Amino acid sequence: MTLxxxxxxxxxxxxxxxxxxxxATGELVVEKSGTLNLGVEGMMLLGAIAGFAITYxxxxxxxxxxxxxxxxxAPWLGVVAGAVAGMLGAMLFGVLALTLGANQVATGxxxxxxGTGVSSLIGAAYVGLALTxxxxxxxxxxxxxxxxxxxxxxxxxxxxxxxxxxxxxxFLNRTRAxxxxxxxxENDVSARSIGYSVIGVRYAALAFGGAMSGIxxxxxxxxxxxxxxxxxxxxRGWIALALVVFSGWxxxxxxxxxxFFGVFMTLELYAKASGFSFxxxxxxxxxxxxxxxxxxxxxxxRESGGAEAPACLGKxxxxxx
Amino acid sequence: xxxxxxxxxEPSRVMQAVTPVAAVLLTxxxxxxxxxxxxxxxxxxxxxxxFTPILAAYKWSDVGRRAAPLILIALGLCMGNRxxxxxxxxxxxxxxxxxxxxxxxxxxxxxxxxxIIPLMLLAGLIGGALWAAIxxxxxxxxxxxxxxxxxxxxxxxxxxxxxxxxxxxKDPNGHNFPQTAPFTPSQMLPKMVFGTPFPPGLFIAFALAxxxxxVMSRSEFGLGVRVVGDAPKAAxxxxxxxxxxxxxxxxxxxxxxxxxxxxxxxxQSGQLNLGFPSGYGFTAIxxxxxxxxHPLGALLAGIVLxxxxxxxxxxxxxxxxxxxxxxxxxxxxxxxILASDVLVRRRIRIDWGTKAAPQAAPAGAAAK
Numbered sequence: 126m127t128l129x130x131x132x133x134x135x136x137x138x139x140x141x142x143x144x145x146x147x148x149a150t151g152e153l154v155v156e157k158s159g160t161l162n163l164g165v166e167g168m169m170l171l172g173a174i175a176g177f178a179i180t181y182x183x184x185x186x187x188x189x190x191x192x193x194x195x196x197x198x199a200p201w202l203g204v205v206a207g208a209v210a211g212m213l214g215a216m217l218f219g220v221l222a223l224t225l226g227a228n229q230v231a232t233g234x235x236x237x238x239x240g241t242g243v244s245s246l247i248g249a250a251y252v253g254l255a256l257t258x259x260x261x262x263x264x265x266x267x268x269x270x271x272x273x274x275x276x277x278x279x280x281x282x283x284x285x286x287x288x289x290x291x292x293x294x295x296f297l298n299r300t301r302a303x304x305x306x307x308x309x310x311e312n313d314v315s316a317r318s319i320g321y322s323v324i325g326v327r328y329a330a331l332a333f334g335g336a337m338s339g340i341x342x343x344x345x346x347x348x349x350x351x352x353x354x355x356x357x358x359x360x361r362g363w364i365a366l367a368l369v370v371f372s373g374w375x376x377x378x379x380x381x382x383x384x385f386f387g388v389f390m391t392l393e394l395y396a397k398a399s400g401f402s403f404x405x406x407x408x409x410x411x412x413x414x415x416x417x418x419x420x421x422x423x424x425x426x427r428e429s430g431g432a433e434a435p436a437c438l439g440k441x442x443x444x445x446x
Numbered sequence: 447x448x449x450x451x452x453x454x455x456e457p458s459r460v461m462q463a464v465t466p467v468a469a470v471l472l473t474x475x476x477x478x479x480x481x482x483x484x485x486x487x488x489x490x491x492x493x494x495x496x497f498t499p500i501l502a503a504y505k506w507s508d509v510g511r512r513a514a515p516l517i518l519i520a521l522g523l524c525m526g527n528r529x530x531x532x533x534x535x536x537x538x539x540x541x542x543x544x545x546x547x548x549x550x551x552x553x554x555x556x557x558x559x560x561x562i563i564p565l566m567l568l569a570g571l572i573g574g575a576l577w578a579a580i581x582x583x584x585x586x587x588x589x590x591x592x593x594x595x596x597x598x599x600x601x602x603x604x605x606x607x608x609x610x611x612x613x614x615x616k617d618p619n620g621h622n623f624p625q626t627a628p629f630t631p632s633q634m635l636p637k638m639v640f641g642t643p644f645p646p647g648l649f650i651a652f653a654l655a656x657x658x659x660x661v662m663s664r665s666e667f668g669l670g671v672r673v674v675g676d677a678p679k680a681a682x683x684x685x686x687x688x689x690x691x692x693x694x695x696x697x698x699x700x701x702x703x704x705x706x707x708x709x710x711x712x713x714q715s716g717q718l719n720l721g722f723p724s725g726y727g728f729t730a731i732x733x734x735x736x737x738x739x740h741p742l743g744a745l746l747a748g749i750v751l752x753x754x755x756x757x758x759x760x761x762x763x764x765x766x767x768x769x770x771x772x773x774x775x776x777x778x779x780x781x782x783i784l785a786s787d788v789l790v791r792r793r794i795r796i797d798w799g800t801k802a803a804p805q806a807a808p809a810g811a812a813a814k
Contacts, residue, residue: 163593217781226451226791227784230532230593234731235780242773246484249768355770360601367594407609414598418584421595426588443451443792 132275134395139283140349142387144169144341144358146286148365149372149379150293151337156369157297158330159310159323159437162218163233166362167240168211168335169342174244176207176343177353180256200259204282204343211339214240215331223324223331226443241356251353258351280348282340287380289337294376306330310435313442323442338362360414367417371424373433385420389413451792458790465786466736466743470750473779480774481767491765495757495775507643508756509749511714512726514647515540515706517748519730521651521658522699524739528662529675531695535581535596536703537727538603539574543704544711545607546573548626548718551633552615558632566633567708574704575697577603582696586689592696604723611718625719635713647709651748654702658741671695703727729755732780751776 148165155162180203188195218236221227260280261268267277297303309316309326317323345361346353364386371385372378393409474492482488499505519536526533533539547566554562580599584590610626617627639646662668673681674691681688706726711718733751737743758772 221781221785225785225788227787231731231735231780232784234534234728235777235784238728238732238773238780239777242770242777245770246768246774249770360597363594363597367598370591370594405609405613407605410608411602411605414601417598418580418590418595421590422584422588425584425590 129271132272134391135275136278137391137394138384138387139279141390142383143280143283143286144344144349145361145365145368145386146379146383147282147289147341147344148338148362149368149383150286150289150376151334151341152365153369153372153374153376153379154293154297154306155330155334156438157310157374157435158306158327159313159435159440159442160222160327160331161229161233161439162215162222162236162331162334163230163366164214164218164236164240165334165338165365166358166360167237168214168338169345169358169362170240170244170356171210171214172207172339172342173346173357174248174251174342174353175210175339176203177251177256177346177351178247179203179206180259180347181251181254184256200256200347203259203347204340207339207343207347208336209339211337211342212332212335214339215335216328218335219328219331222441223327226441229439229441237362245355248353248355252355254352256347256351259347260351280344282344282348285340290376290379297376307435310437313437313440317442317444327442338365341365364413364417367421370434371420373424374435375433382420386413386416389416448797450795450797451788452795453792458793461786461790462738465789466738466747466783469736469779469782469786472782473775476778476782477775481771486767487765491761491767491771494761494764495754495772497757498760499753499756505756505760507638509752510642510644510648511752512755513748513752514645514651515710515724515726516730516733516751517651517655517745518647518706518709519699519703519727520733520737520744520748521654521741522695522702523730523734524737524741524744525658525662525671526695526699527675527734528739529671529691529695530678531585531692532593533578533581533596533696533699534593534731535578535598535600535727536699536730537723537725538596538600539577539700539703540707540710540727541600541603541607541723542577542707543570543574543701544707544718544722545603545610546570546704547708547711548610548615548629549573551629551712552626554633555627555630558630560632562632563635563712566712567705570704570708570711571701572704574707575701577704578696578700579693582693585692585696592692596696600727607718607722608720611720615718617717623719626717628717629712633712634716635709637713645709645713647706647713650705650709652745655741655745662741667694703730729776732776735780736783751779754779 148169152162152165180199183195183199183202214236218232222229222232261278262281263277267273269278297307305321306326309321309323313323342358345357350357368379368382368386371382389412392412393406396406396409474496478488478492481491499509519540523533523536547570550562550566550569577599578596581592581595584595585592612624615626617623617625635646638644639649662671670686670691673684674686674688678688711722715722729751733744733747736750737747754772754775761767761771762769
């Protein structure tokens with residue numbers, strides 16, 4: 126195994142880990158506020174098609190005369206569009222699960238089905254088109270360097286994901302608003318009785334989670350492939366949900382967990398080259414899902430298993446008027 | 447003026463029956479508007495999706511073919527969801543059930559006899575149940591969330607299917623297509639039975655729907671499922687074992703999904719290939735909720751969802767809507783049925799007075 130190969134593999138690990146890290150960082154905040162939004166996969170797909178479509182439209186050469194700056198801005202607009210799309214999906218969830226008190230598990234599933242359908246409806250017009258990948262922010266002498274690319278050779282979204290993990294850690298543990306959010310997730314009745322708007326806090330958390338899932342989806346269609354394909358997130362939204370459990374609802378642990386899953390997601394691509402071809406490729410392709418199950422079992426089986434979950438996770442809060 | 451949702455002392459039975467119908471009707475209205483807005487003939491699309499499959503007799507067979515697996519899977523899910531055991535991996539159990547039956551077919555290729563088909567169906571039941579036993583074991587032993595574990599296993603099942611049809615079970619005479627050898631006549635059920643245009647699975651689904659209804663409403667077991675779901679604490683005091691309920695509901699729903707899978711394979715597709723997974727396992731979740739988690743409700747809801755599948759294809763060719771259309775209608779239906787749940791448990795109160803009552807809830811219940 127050469128150094129070059131190792132670096133290429135590590136770069137791949139970072140690339141495939143980033144979307145689940147983004148989505149899980151958002152979902153962690155949502156769950157900390159006491160809401161279980163299982164619709165991550167659906168919001169990711171909404172973000173993936175919105176990000177792709179807006180980047181494609183803004184990057185169209187027809188603007189090159191009237192607004193030449195639009196082409197440079199296009200991927201950033203795409204990221205914003207992805208975030209907005211994910212957020213809209215999350216708001217739909219909020220209306221049902223928070224305002225109307227619908228069952229959160231079922232509503233989350235409905236959001237997945239909805240996101241899958243809407244994204245393929247919009248996406249039908251974009252199948253087969255390609256974008257310039259949004260995969261580099263540092264200059265070539267850093268980003269294309271055979272060794273330094275391990276640090277500098279990524280999409281801006283990779284660095285954004287790192288930043289957001291830190292920001293969420295700081296927000297939850299060092300700010301008053303973060304304390305309120307955790308209080309709402311641990312004891313909704315008490316939080317309300319001292320005057321906090323439980324539903325308001327949960328809506329805000331949902332909006333953040335939706336935006337992060339949307340950006341995670343945009344990462345698929347704008348950085349990894351970069352093209353649109355139906356159902357392209359291929360269950361990674363569910364892995365992100367498992368990652369939140371894996372982290373024990375602690376932002377710091379999301380990083381390690383994401384790269385742990387990233388290694389298993391990369392195995393399929395590198396299995397042949399690394400001499401693991403004695404097992405069928407389908408075995409390696411199912412590894413991330415199998416590992417997610419193993420990890421869930423290990424995390425849940427510990428002495429403190431489940432104790433870290435926010436106490437009000439998934440419970441409907443509807444004070445009787 | 448403020449609108450409040452006031453809690454009812456008992457869930458409204460009237461609303462329970464009326465809201466699913468209202469949800470379907472409202473889906474048609476919303477669907478027509480949305481598709482009109484995005485540039486299709488909206489009302490025409492709704493007509494093709496919801497009414498053509500009913501009005502055109504030659505479409506009934508298609509509706510029956512799709513209703514059968516949806517109802518079978520949803521029956522198991524209704525039971526699980528009643529007990530608040532969330533098996534969302536029925537799609538995986540459906541695939542593994544079909545694979546287990548196809549395994550029997552693989553080993554009986556040169557044989558004939560009336561025993562082969564029952565053996566295949568039994569293998570399907572057991573295969574589906576075993577695949578669902580994994581989340582049951584993980585839940586009862588390690589407290590692993592069954593939502594995530596059952597869902598992860600769908601992706602594993604897809605890879606397993608992919609491996610078998612491209613590898614060891616690949617049809618040697620299949621021109622290298624990823625598919626199993628076609629089932630022999632001894633391994634096939636008729637496509638339609640009793641002189642009707644309907645598949646055997648539909649009759650099994652109807653019979654089982656009534657059986658599930660009796661079990662759920664009349665038996666000690668059915669009572670246990672309902673008590674554990676509605677009042678877990680009371681159930682514990684009353685001596686119901688929640689872990690046992692996890693095992694029972696997951697094994698039963700897994701077996702039902704497995705049965706649906708092998709019935710589909712042995713009476714319709716006649717072999718397995720990469721196109722076999724059809725999303726029935728996920729759509730059946732919608733069926734169970736639209737049917738209000740009641741076996742007979744699931745029967746009706748399964749037919750409604752089957753109609754949207756068939757109608758979606760009609761609309762595709764007639765109105766040229768994209769193939770995602772049926773899925774969007776189905777998701778809208780689920781959203782609406784979940785939203786309407788609030789009317790079952792609560793009644794809407796509108797205060798016209800200028801002064802809001804001081805005890806009116808400030809959060810959540812207030813209209814946004």
